[in-house]
Amino acid sequence: MSNKVFVVTGASRGVGKAILNWIKARCSEFLVIGTSRKGVNPAEFFSKARYRHGDLCSLDVTNDESVRAFFKSLKDTLGRIDVLVNNVF
Numbered sequence: 001m002s003n004k005v006f007v008v009t010g011a012s013r014g015v016g017k018a019i020l021n022w023i024k025a026r027c028s029e030f031l032v033i034g035t036s037r038k039g040v041n042p043a044e045f046f047s048k049a050r051y052r053h054g055d056l057c058s059l060d061v062t063n064d065e066s067v068r069a070f071f072k073s074l075k076d077t078l079g080r081i082d083v084l085v086n087n088v089f
């Protein structure tokens, strides 16, 4: 996997969605991953490469289990994060 990995949290609307779309349109070197509480569960999202279809990955930043599941699946499949935009805080 050679693409740099760009992650933006809270990408279903507002500022996060704008960042996601801006980067996707202009920075083809990045594999851009957006998250939302209502997204696809991380195991399926990463194992089936759902990010390539514009889907969002499930992540609730207030829930430790959700945060662990997201980063574990990302680490196991892509193995890297080059840019993390903590839009939700």
Ligand SMILES: NC(=O)c1ccc[n+]([C@@H]2O[C@H](COP(=O)([O-])OP(=O)(O)OC[C@H]3O[C@@H](n4cnc5c(N)ncnc54)[C@H](OP(=O)(O)O)[C@@H]3O)[C@@H](O)[C@H]2O)c1
Binding pocket: 009, 010, 011, 012, 013, 014, 015, 016, 017, 035, 036, 037, 038, 059, 060, 061, 062, 087, 088, 089
């Ligand atoms: N809009 C402004 O003028 C402005 C100005 C200064 C700073 N900010 C800051 O910029 C950030 C985004 O603002 P916004 O106006 O774009 O907000 P928004 O429209 O309310 O969008 C928030 C995003 O965060 C997600 N989200 C909410 N709670 C979450 C949680 N617990 N875990 C994971 N994702 C969660 C939402 O997705 P789901 O509901 O799908 O999970 C949504 O995609 C905020 O931190 C805000 O304080 C905004």
